[in-house]
Amino acid sequence: MDATALLLSRFQFGFTISFHIIFPAFTIGLAAWLTILEAMHLRTGRPVYQALFEFWLKVFGVAFGMGVVSGLVMAFQFGTNWSVLSKMSGPIQGPLLSYETFTAFMLEASFFGVLVFGRKRVSPWFYLLSTAMVSLGTTLSAFWIMSNNSWMQVPVGYVIRNGYFVPNDWKEIIFNSVVWSRFPHMLLAAYLTGAFCVAATGAWYTLRGEYYAESRVMLRMGLFLAALLIPIQLAFGHLVGDYVHKYQPAKFAAIEGRWHDEQPASEVLIGLPDPATESNRYEVKVPILGSVIASMSLTSKELGLADFRPQDRPPVLIPFLMFRIMVGCGLIMLAVAWLGSYLSIKRRLRRSRLVLWAIFLSFPLPYIAIITGWYVAEIGRQPWVIYGLLRTADAMTPFLTAPAAMTSLLLFGAVYIFIFSFGAFYIYRLLRAGPTRLAVRPPHSASPNRPMSLAGSS
Template identity: 75%
Template sequence: MDPTALLLSRLQFAFTISFHIIFPAFTIGLAAWLTVLEAMHLKSGRPVYRTLFEFWLKIFGVAFGMGVVSGVVMGFQFGTNWSVLSRMSGPIQGPLLSYETFTAFMLEAGFFGILMFGRPRVSPWFYLFSTAMVALGTAISAFWIMVNNSWMQVPTGYVLQNGQFVPDDWTQIIFNRVVWVRFPHMLLASYLTGAFCVAATGAWYLLRRCYRAEAHVMLRMGLLLAALMLPIQLFIGHLVGDYVHDYQPAKFAAIEARWHDEEPASEVLIAIPDSSTESNKYAISVPVLGSIIGSMSLSSKEVGLTSFAPKDRPPVLIPFFAFRIMVGCGLLMLALAWLGSWLVLRNRLERSRMLLWGIFLSFPLPWIAILTGWYTAEVGRQPWTIYGVLRTADSGTPFLTASAALTSLILFVVVYAVIFSFGTYYIYRLMRAGPEGLAEGPSLMPAPNRPMSLADPVRVARTYDKAGQ
């Protein structure tokens, strides 16, 4: 494959997957949030839960559609830009993608219509069941994607026949222990994304002094959920690091910017890795901590990048800095969630406008953490597409030209930019409009926690007209 076409194909896949992952991460968490809201409304009968449900349902519908549209091209690229990978791994990756269709897509397609339009036509409990099935479908979809990617990270359960990876043991592929640390890590990341977006929206409304009842519910539920999940997420993240340490030592060394074998190993907190000199500039290190993190030992020997041939080493800069950004976002979210939850429980959060601003501005943090974690995993896997058995340079379409790859890359950037701009603007408009009134029915008066607007007399008049009709 032409080297320029290979580079452009890699950039295209990186761009499309980075764009696409934003929406599933959001909708997985949002679908679970909708299920909780509907269940709490059925149990308590409080109108605020129904109001919030109807409000977030509109946002979920837009984000879900954008996720579907942005994800369609992912499958096309395997055929257009990565045909060798598709041919060799098709016997494994093809069925895995089919399982996603037969399970996750079936649930989502079967119950999405009921979720969006079926409330007046079904019983309340069946509507709750439909909401839960959509949430389950999004989680199952994430599971099959993680099974697929985890097999590429640590290929197991296959034999090589006629130049193809043929499944030999599906239990090793699906129930690989790598899947069962990476999938919960991704699922919790999605739930945290939803939690922080909900909490940030609540903080925004309190800062604007509107929708106070809804804002307090969003802040309480979002922050408390994040405060509980973040320690679990950090622990599972450590387990993910253990699999990288055991199965992908070159990636682990790149993440640590460890150039030479060390016994015991120090932990580089921050530095500027220099591949030309195989050293770190301006490094700040903690002795022995690298052995503790890598092997839970005070004296273990940790491998360095120079133990691998240069052609088998991943780039260092991206995994090194991306990993630290991910961890930094996690720690910052933990601090905000714990401090915010403490003030929520003491009914003092609304008085702390500085913290409200911090929570509001924190909404990009989970997405940044997801993207940087993904970059750590994927760039750190290089130079392999399927780790240890198929190189990225050998995975592309042999006769793809640089001009064709550049054209498709430009088209994707333009189309995705248009989709993202309109979708994001529409979601912003929905959020700025806020949860209008009670969901149980029209109100003749403005919501008590919302300031009177010029549109209210018109809305009241229209309501009287409809009543008269």
């Protein structure tokens, strides 16, 4: 095994998944919001909802296309860099990925065409149904990916025959017990991503004095949804922590920065893990809280990393720091959503420019939280690619050389940067152009030089 090729392959996979996950996280939440907008338009007849639907549909189309293109590379890597993993787990992972194609992609591709070309060609109820089917397709895609990844995290429903992982209980594999905490956690993260992007766009237009009615709807709907979902997300995050505590104790100890057994256990709030001394520098910790978080007990004994062989421990620094960044982003989003929602209810939000700036600048937070959360999940389970069964070093393609790995990494990086640059620029142009139904300015709005929507009079 070429250690450099292994490192480059791991870096390549981390880079591509970090890039790719941006787009599904956005489009899953945005597809659900498009469904709500279309339903509200049919129910109320207000032009503002249709204007917003048509506006965000363009953004969705660009992001969806970028997600498809960047996702193709993920599948290629299993064959080029991780062929041993593909060979051994193919009887399980192959069908799971094909189920995503047969269900999610078929729904998305078929009904997305209706959204783009069919508004004047189909009845309103069928158009709404098509929007809902696209949303369902994105949700099913997330489910199959999470089902696949959850099997790698907690393998169940299989037997080993001639070196292959062969399924013997598909129900247990697909409906793995950990899926029911991990899938809602990811789905809620996607909804929050959509909510904050929508609210941030509304804040941007408000700060610029543009699109009064549209920005008001985006702010209220985005902030209210986020304010409602973040506490639920925090609860599911705790459930995800419960599965890690039960099935992946080494990862849990790394996240906590706990080197030695403690009873009761403290909770390390901040610090700098030092593997050489098996201790944390500059740590600040709270006594007993670690036992409360891990086991809902004041006296429980919690394991430390010293209980595991050094070769079986994950790299401590990354999951430790990434987890705290993820939680920090969640708490900041909670504060922004609740404060913004409160001011919106009091009809003071549009005059609070500082809060509007905070809402606008908050749109990267859900992306950061999702990416750091994935780092915790994936790097934290090292050195295993299939937890407890197949090590990452043993899953790499035999005889893969460092030059070959470097070449593919550079090519993927160049292609991704090219795609992202043009895609991001085009989305910016769409956001800059704004909704297209422009005419009437509502009273007491911003600068008279700014265009306002016909929907503003509703």
